Amino acid sequence: MIDFFTFVREQSDKLLDQTITHISLTFISLLLALLIGVPLGILIAGRPRLASGVLGVAGVLQTVPSVALLGFLIPLLGIGVGPALVALFLYALLPIIRNTYVGIQEVSPAVRDAARGIGMTDRQILFSVELPLALPVLFAGIRTATVINVGVATLAAYVAAGGLGEFIFGGIALSNVNMILAGAIPAALLAVGFDLGLARLQRLPARRLRVGALVFVGLLPLLSGFYLLPSRSDKLVAGFAHEFYGRADGYPGLQQTYGLQIAPRLIDQNLMYEAIHRKQVDIISGYSTDGRIKAYDLVVLDDDRHAFPPYDAAPVVRQATLRRHPELEAVLNQLAGRLPDSVMTTLNYRADYRHESPESIARDFLKQNGLWKTPKPGDRSATIVLGSKVFTEQYILAEMYRQLIEGQTGLRVATRTGLGGTQICFDALRTGALDFYPEYTGTGLLVILQPPAAALRQLPMQSDSVYAFVKTGFAKQFDLTWLKPLGFGNSYCLMMRREQARALGIQTISDLVRYLQTS
């Protein structure tokens, strides 16, 4: 609990900013829904057939799951405020149209008849009689729409539109309960607060309700206007994944090492690539061997001051296994250094975008490098169990090792691919359920060894020093051996579109920072 308050205090700027964005998103969309929904409700009030059509369509929109709706809107509107507002607008529409319609329908026929009979025009009947009498019902609709929108607006963080969802999704990505609560509690308070406030307004006696409604409608653009406050405009727009934004070795590390100052838009991991491709953002965070780097023609900025810990891949093997099969080490090391970033990225691209099987990708690669041999026939009694994590490059690596071992030794290989996470792989390795799997030095350091902060500060965040550190640590603590690195590192990185980076002369993160600072 104390942690929570500390977190809120430390992040109060961000929290305020997100809350304001959240309120703005809620009310801009509400305002749009009122502008469209009320006239539509009035229009269908006297036309039952049109009414069932319009209410039907609005009702169907209401049932579309919000994530699906956003997913549907992204190809049309890209990312950012656009799709978020449209989604919120569509959700607010039904309660507004329906309640305007119902409110007007419920005006007693005698009152309407009297209004006409004493000489009011249709317009006067609408504005002086029907709408004021429909107001409490309409207000109930506004209330519903507001509460729905406060809830749905959390999803705006998926598409880089900001709001309290940034903390919620960031917190989920980082398993940081305080961060989740820092987003969820204010969102809940907003919903409850607006609900109570509007309920109060709704219960006002007729005349004051009219005044209240006017005040409310007058306030709407103001509440919405927060969003339009001039925010610092960067020359380049960054879109970061929530996890990257929050993790100590992600954006905070960049700020510390390079003094990078940029107001990033937070966005779902998988939408990031789409966003940079459509030029809605210029810089994104990612992993350096992602196949999409090639697919979208991106360039990875060189981390020249080593802000990101290296995540160099290398096989981690049980020492007992190496003692039992001494020939194994040399075979596994045949891949050492043969897979630089660019090569691994291409292989990932072939799997993800050309849908080639890991098996054929691995065979092609081994053949090209003269490492492929036809397995010798014979009795294979001893078995090596090989594991992999659950993403593309690990599947490819597992396949390479299998073909390599079976081609060059008399061992049989059993693969256990798709193991959920680092902890599962590591535990399986320690207990002997696996003989080896490819791991990353940064993960070994930060997830497994978890050295004290002081030791970490003294360790230079460079490939060889981190490799040496984990090699020693794993040998000493766990009887596990790190064989030679494969050559690529799947570390955090910043990337840009190739042509833009070239045009601006940006190759390294230092270049980027320098470019942003010169005005």
Added chain:
Amino acid sequence: MIEVRNVTRQYGDQLVVNDVSFTVAKGETMVLLGTSGSGKTTTVRMINRMIDPSSGSIVVNGVDVRQQDGPTLRRSIGYVIQDAGLFPHYTVAENVATVPKLLGWDAADIRERTRELTDRLRLPPDVLNRYPAELSGGQRQRVGLARALAARPPVVLMDEPFGALDPFTRRHVRRELFGLNELRETTVVLVTHDVSEALELADRIVLMDQGRIVQMGRPDELLQRPANDFVREFLDEKPHRLL
């Protein structure tokens, strides 16, 4: 004051009002009497163009009603309906002031007229700032009448104005209202199915059945010289003698 000439109103194949003609003199109270479905409400609603006739013509104050647009015409004709049809979101004062406001009277005149009417209709002065829901049925009906009379219309149309009141209150309110000078000078067309109400209030009665006028005349004429059995039975059968 009001001339209804050969007026017919048709809905599809159905003749709701069939060739109806009558005139109402200035200051006269004409009662349209009949069972429900006799066409009396449709007839009265054609006078202020709430409904337009299929054929025939209606002249009010020397002017054919079709020469004016509906709202303008209706502002010059008072209109009272069952249970008053008061605006629930307006106070009594605002309800009464509706037509003068539509006509663009200035605020002082409206205030003066409202006070005058509440006085004459014997409404307690504190009622002005209350909402219709807070009034009794009889009070509501009086406010409804005050609203209809506010702009001093020469003609007032009333459609079952006392229909929602219990018999005792009905008689009471009715006597009281029709005792007013305010109404005596006004031409009134009143629709009712209540024979005793018709006999009590009418200068003349138009008795209607199935869209046609069966007989027209002073109450005593209808009572003493009914045109046919229908008239005799209609006037006889009604429980006015029980009252």
